[in-house]
Amino acid sequence: MELTGAEIFVRCLRDEGVEYLFGYPGGAVLHIYDALYKQEEVKHILVRHEQGAAHAADGYARSTGKPGVVLVTSGPGATNAVTGIATAYMDSIPLVVFTGQVMTNLIGDDAFQEVDAIGITRPCVKHNFMVKDVRDLALIMRKAFHVATTGRPGPVVVDIPKDITAHKAPYVFPKDPTLRSYKPVREGEPAAIRKAADLLAQAKRPMVYAGGGVVLGNAATELTELVRWLGAPCTNTLMGLGAFPATDPQFVGMLGMHGTYEANMGMHECDVLLAVGARFDDRVTGDLDKFCPNARIIHVDVDPASIQKNVLVEIAIVGEAGLVMRALLAALKGAGVRLDEAALKAWWRKIDEWRSRHCLEYDRTNIEVIKPQFVLETLYRLTGGDAFITSDVGQHQMWAAQFYKFDKPRRWINSGGLGTMGFGLPAAIGVQLAHPDATVACVTGEASIQMCIQELSTCKQYDLPLTIVNLNNRYMGMVRQWQEFFYQSRYSHSYLEALPDFVKLAESYGHAGLRIDKPHDVEAALKEALGRRDRLVFLDFITDQTENVYPMIAAGAGHHEMHLATDRELA
Amino acid sequence: MRHIISILLENEAGALSRVAGLFSARGYNIASLTVAPTEDPSLSRMTLVTSGSEGVVDQIRKQLNKLVDVVKLVDLTDNERIEREMLLIKVCAEGDERDEIKRLSDIFRGRIIDVTDRAYTIELTGDGSKIDAFISVLQPRRILEVVRSGVIGIARGSITCKPDAP
Numbered sequence: 088m089e090l091t092g093a094e095i096f097v098r099c100l101r102d103e104g105v106e107y108l109f110g111y112p113g114g115a116v117l118h119i120y121d122a123l124y125k126q127e128e129v130k131h132i133l134v135r136h137e138q139g140a141a142h143a144a145d146g147y148a149r150s151t152g153k154p155g156v157v158l159v160t161s162g163p164g165a166t167n168a169v170t171g172i173a174t175a176y177m178d179s180i181p182l183v184v185f186t187g188q189v190m191t192n193l194i195g196d197d198a199f200q201e202v203d204a205i206g207i208t209r210p211c212v213k214h215n216f217m218v219k220d221v222r223d224l225a226l227i228m229r230k231a232f233h234v235a236t237t238g239r240p241g242p243v244v245v246d247i248p249k250d251i252t253a254h255k256a257p258y259v260f261p262k263d264p265t266l267r268s269y270k271p272v273r274e275g276e277p278a279a280i281r282k283a284a285d286l287l288a289q290a291k292r293p294m295v296y297a298g299g300g301v302v303l304g305n306a307a308t309e310l311t312e313l314v315r316w317l318g319a320p321c322t323n324t325l326m327g328l329g330a331f332p333a334t335d336p337q338f339v340g341m342l343g344m345h346g347t348y349e350a351n352m353g354m355h356e357c358d359v360l361l362a363v364g365a366r367f368d369d370r371v372t373g374d375l376d377k378f379c380p381n382a383r384i385i386h387v388d389v390d391p392a393s394i395q396k397n398v399l400v401e402i403a404i405v406g407e408a409g410l411v412m413r414a415l416l417a418a419l420k421g422a423g424v425r426l427d428e429a430a431l432k433a434w435w436r437k438i439d440e441w442r443s444r445h446c447l448e449y450d451r452t453n454i455e456v457i458k459p460q461f462v463l464e465t466l467y468r469l470t471g472g473d474a475f476i477t478s479d480v481g482q483h484q485m486w487a488a489q490f491y492k493f494d495k496p497r498r499w500i501n502s503g504g505l506g507t508m509g510f511g512l513p514a515a516i517g518v519q520l521a522h523p524d525a526t527v528a529c530v531t532g533e534a535s536i537q538m539c540i541q542e543l544s545t546c547k548q549y550d551l552p553l554t555i556v557n558l559n560n561r562y563m564g565m566v567r568q569w570q571e572f573f574y575q576s577r578y579s580h581s582y583l584e585a586l587p588d589f590v591k592l593a594e595s596y597g598h599a600g601l602r603i604d605k606p607h608d609v610e611a612a613l614k615e616a617l618g619r620r621d622r623l624v625f626l627d628f629i630t631d632q633t634e635n636v637y638p639m640i641a642a643g644a645g646h647h648e649m650h651l652a653t654d655r656e657l658a
Numbered sequence: 659m660r661h662i663i664s665i666l667l668e669n670e671a672g673a674l675s676r677v678a679g680l681f682s683a684r685g686y687n688i689a690s691l692t693v694a695p696t697e698d699p700s701l702s703r704m705t706l707v708t709s710g711s712e713g714v715v716d717q718i719r720k721q722l723n724k725l726v727d728v729v730k731l732v733d734l735t736d737n738e739r740i741e742r743e744m745l746l747i748k749v750c751a752e753g754d755e756r757d758e759i760k761r762l763s764d765i766f767r768g769r770i771i772d773v774t775d776r777a778y779t780i781e782l783t784g785d786g787s788k789i790d791a792f793i794s795v796l797q798p799r800r801i802l803e804v805v806r807s808g809v810i811g812i813a814r815g816s817i818t819c820k821p822d823a824p
Contacts, residue, residue, distance in 0.1 A: 206675070209679055268667070268728055394720075
C-alpha cells in the first residue's frame with residue numbers, strides 16, 4: 088500500500104519510538120499536521136515560538152538520553168529554530184529537526200516563506216539532509232536518527248519540501264541506517280589504554296576531569312567506579328555535573344572560571360590528569376600557557392577532533408567514555424598495582440587545605456536582603472538533591488551549578504557551550520513531559536526568562552507543574568559583574584529599567600505567582616511551589632543587586648590566579 | 659607548511675559547501691580546491707591545498723574526516739606524489755613576438771590551442787612551480803587572461819584514496 092509523504096513521516100516517527108514531537112504548524116508542513124491529526128501515537132506539543140520547540144526537545148533529550156524531535160515550518164519557522172539547534176550543537180545533544188520547505192519547483196525563486204534552511208543550519212548541525220524524492224524519505228529519516236544519536240551526538244536537520252509530503256510511495260521501515268562515510272569509533276585502542284593505565288598507576292597527584300561526554304555516554308557508573316578505585320579527586324565541568332556524585336568525598340566541585348578553589352588548584356598542581364568526555368573549553372582552561380603546568384595528560388573522547396585541539400596531550404584514547412573507562416579499570420586491576428598510598432595521602436592533605444578556604448562562602452548574616460546563593464541552597468535542601476534543574480544563562484546558572492549538588496547524571500540541564508539565554512523554561516517543558524512525576528525547577532533570572540517567556544502559555548496548555556525560581560536582581564547580573572570588574576562599574580545597558588510584574592504575568596498565563604523579598608520567606612515559598620503538583624508556580628525572588636559570583640578566574644588568567652570573594656586576598 | 663589533501667566525498671548537493679564552510683568557519687587557509695565526480699558517480703574526488711602549523715593541519719584533517727559526507731581522506735603530503743595543474747593563458751602575440759612565444763611554449767611543452775592574428779591561447783600542465791615559471795617568462799609580454807585549474811594530485815605507487823583502502 089502506498090502512503091503519502093506526510094503519512095510516511097508519521098509512521099517513521101512511530102517506528103523510531105518517538106514519544107513527543109515539539110513543533111509549530113505553518114504552510115509548508117500542513118500535510119504533515121493533517122497526518123498527525125489522524126493518529127494518537129506520536130504526541131505533538133504545541134509551543135509558542137520555534138526556539139522554544141528546539142529547547143524543549145533538547146531538555147527532553149538531555150534528561151532522557153533519547154533524541155529530541157522538532158517539527159517547524161519553512162522560512163521563519165526554520166530560522167526561529169536556529170538558536171535552539173546551535174544550542175544543541177555546542178553541547179552535543181541529539182536532536183532531529185524537521186523543517187518544512189517550499190514546493191520543489193519553487194526552491195530558489197524566493198518563494199513565500201522560503202529560506203535556505205540547509206545552508207543556514209550547516210555550520211551548527213552534525214549533518215543535514217534535503218529530501219528530494221518521497222521514496223527517500225523513510226531512509227533519510229532513519230539516517231538522521233542514526234547520525235544524531237551515535238558517536239558524538241548532535242542535531243540533524245531534515246528539510247522536506249511540501250510536495251514531497253503529498254507524493255506517494257510504499258512504506259517500509261528501513262532496517263539499516265548506516266552510512267558508508269560515517270563509522271564512529273566505540274572501543275578505545277588497547278595499546279593506548281595500557282599506556283594510560285601505566286601512567287595512572289605511577290601518579291602521585293592524580294586528578295580526574297570529567298565532562299558532558301560522560302553524561303551523554305551514560306558512563307557515570309563507570310566513571311564513579313574508576314575514580315573510587317584510583318582514590319583520586321574528581322572535578323566535573325559545567326556540562327559534566329552529576330557524572331560523579333557531588334556528595335562523594337572525592338568530588339572537589341566544578342572547575343574553571345567559576346569553579347572551586349580546590350578543583351582549580353588541583354588542576355594546577357596535579358601530576359597526572361585524566362580527562363574524560365571533556366573538551367578543554369576556554370572557560371575551563373583559562374590561559375592555556377598556564378594550564379596544568381605539572382601534569383601529564385590522558386584524554387578520552389569519542390570525537391577524534393576534540394583531541395589535541397586546544398591542549399596537547401600525551402595519551403589520546405578515542406572511544407566511548409563508558410567502554411574506555413571499563414577497559415582502563417580492567418587494565419589497572421589486571422596490572423595488580425595500586426597508586427602510591429603515602430603520596431595520595433599527602434595529595435589529599437593538600438586538597439583538604441584548599442577546601443578549608445571554603446571558597447563558596449557568602450554573607451549569611453543579612454536578614455533584610457535575599458542572597459541568591461541562599462535560595463539555591465534551600466532549593467537543594469528541600470528537594471533532597473533529587474530534582475531536575477534547568478537553568479538559563481548568567482549568574483544564576485553559576486550559582487545553581489555551585490550550590491545544587493547533583494548526585495545523578497541528566498539532572499542538570501543547562502546551555503553550557505552556546506550560553507543561550509531563554510533556554511531554561513522551554514527546556515523544563517521537555518524535562519517535565521519526559522518525567523511527569525518528577526520535580527522540575529527552572530532556575531532563571533529576570534533577563535533570561537523574558538527571552539522565552541511566551542512558553543508559560545505552553546506550560547498551561549499541558550498542565551506542567553514546574554517551579555520557576557526567578558532570581559530577580561533587576562540587572563543582567565553577569566554583564567553587571569563584568570562591568571563592575573573590568574569597566575570601572577560603568578553599567579552600560581545592563582539595568583532593566585522596566586520589568587513586568589512577574590506575579591501578575593504568571594497569573595495571566597493561568598499559573599500561580601509569588602513575590603518573595605525577605606530571606607525568612609524563602610523556604611516557605613519554595614515549599615509551597617514544590618508541593619503544588621497541580622500547577623506551575625512562578626517564584627519571583629527579589630535578590631541582592633550587588634552580589635557577584637565567586638570564585639572567579641578572569642579571562643586569560645591561570646587556575647592558580649583565582650579571585651575569591653571581594654573581601655579576601657588573591658589566592 | 660603546505661599540505662595537499664585528497665578527499666573522497668559523497669557526490670551530493672551541498673557536500674562541497676560543507677568543506678568550504680568548514681574552512682571559513684574555523685579560519686583555515688585554503689590555497690586551492692578542485693572537485694569532480696569519479697568513475698563511481700556516487701563519489702566525488704576533491705584535492706585541497708592548504709597550509710598551517712602541524713597542529714592546525716592535524717585539526718583540518720580531523721574536522722574534514724568528521725564531515726558525514728567525507729568517505730575517505732589521504733594527506734598526500736606524507737607520500738611520494740604527482741601533482742598537476744592546468745593553465746590556460748591568453749597572451750598578446752604580434753610581429754616578432756609570435757615566434758618567440760611559440761618557442762617559449764615549446765620549451766615548457768605547452769600547446770597553442772587557439773590562434774588569432776593578435777593572440778595565442780596556450781594550454782600547459784605541470785606542477786605549480788612550472789606554471790608559475792611559465793607565467794613569469796610571459797610576464798614581459800602582454801598577458802590578456804590567466805586561468806588556472808588548481809592542483810590535483812595522486813600518490814605514487816600502490817597507495818590509493820578509495821572507499822575501502824586501508
